Amino acid sequence: MFSENSAKEGAILLKSAIMYTSRPLHFHIICDEAAIAYLESRLHLLTHPVHPVVVRFYRLTRQSMADRISREGSLNTGHAAGYPGLMKLFMHELLPDDVEKAIFVDTDAFFLTDPALLWEEFSYWGPDIAVSIPYHPNLAIKEWYNASEICSCIMLLHFQKLRSFRLMDSSIYRADTSGLYPPALAPPTFTALFGPPGPNGYHHVALGDQSYWWAIVSNRTELFHPLSYDWEVTSCLLDMYNTRLGADGTTEEEERRAMVHLEDTPYEGKVVLPKLLHFNCLDGDALYYNWPDWSKPEVGLTIRWKAAVEYHVGFKWLWLNRGRKKFPMDVQVVLNPKFADERFAEAHPDKISKSE
Incomplete structure (x- = not known):
């Protein structure tokens, strides 16, 4: 979360996880000072959650981001998220080594159900799987590779x-x-998708980190497990698979017949059961909940999900104090965290060739 606006959106995501969780939560937030200030203003309202909440802020400077990308040597992006967006490729380096696995969610989303259900997806993985992302083979766009x-x-x-x-x-x-590690996994996958990098890095990487993740998982399929569309009900598809609030007596067969965008996908013939809403691709305001078309009752997305947006945005942080036991809030800021390559160099100076 880099900027107060990203924190304003991200606070709703955090709030929704706390609303629905059946387990203790640990949030790891890579961010700037503005995001920390806003989120702390909300977190201090939380004194009696049902389950303990741990928050770790990793305050990262833009220079540190630029330096890590420079050490990689070939990354380039045409995406508006810039360097902060590319940090999604380095989260495993920034977070402590004892954080074995994690769920990443963009800030412009919120849960509709218990995030522990998503955590359970790890238990269904095969031994080689390292990444799970929603996979839409019916949405191929060649100019985006x-x-x-x-x-x-x-x-x-x-x-x-x-x-x-x-x-x-x-x-x-x-x-x-040292010979302790193989060569880095990502570079050959990037070259396989984009061709060799030029003087300014790989060309036409329009979707930023997503393009690089696609290079990784499409070339190393043994590492990849598709994630259910239940966890990615996205406003990039304004009809949101044609699912919506309302008609609470709808049967599974009726819902199945209404589904769209599932042809030629692993979920053809199934029913999308929304567990997380993602409000991306909405133009007109920096904050998705201020999208101008929410005021237009005839707009399909407004009909489907405006009530859910208003509820989760308006749910007061004070109302999260539903527990009988007072948990001390465990909130800490890690200043200028070092990337894994920097920590390796510090720990093994004798293993680094001086020619580099």
Whole structure:
């Protein structure tokens, strides 16, 4: 979360997870000072949650981001998210090594159900799986190298596995003489999709980190497990699979017949049961809940989900104090966290070739 606006959206995501959770929650937030200030103004209202909540802020400078991308050597992006967006490729490096796995969700989304159900998806993985992302083979767009077939807006990531094969490259890793690790996994997948990098890096990477994740999972399919569309009901599809609030007596067969955008996908013939709403691709305001068309009752997305947006935005943080026991809030700020390649260089100075 880089900026107060991203924190305003992200606060609703955090709030929804706390509303519905059946387990303790740990939030790891890579962010700037503005985001910390806004989120702390909300978190201090939380004194009696049903389950303990731990929050770790990792305050990262833009220079630190730029330096890590420079050490990778070839990353480029045409996406508006810029360097902060590319940090989605480095979360396993920034978070402590004892964080084995994590759920990533974009800030412009919120849960409709218990996030523990999403965490349980890890238990269904095979031994080689390291990444789970929604997969849409029916949404291929060639000028985007078909990176539109996934959405890195929500990902399940096994950080320990990503660390074990050094997902992202670094000049430090290229100078590592220890022999303890194989060459970084990502570069050959990037070259396979985009071709070799030029002087300014890979060309036409229009979707930022999503393009790079697509290069990784499409070329190393043994690491990839598609995530159910239940967890990605997205406003990029304004009809949202044609599911909506209302008609509470709808049968499964009626819902199945109404579904759209499922042809030629792993979920053809199934019913999407919304568990997380993602309000991306809405133009007109920096904050999705201020989208101008929410005021137009005839707009399809407004008909389907305006009530859900208003409820989750308006649900007071004070109302989350539903527990009988007072939990001390565990909120800490990690200043200027170091990336894994920097920590490796500090721990093994004798293993780094001086020529690099």
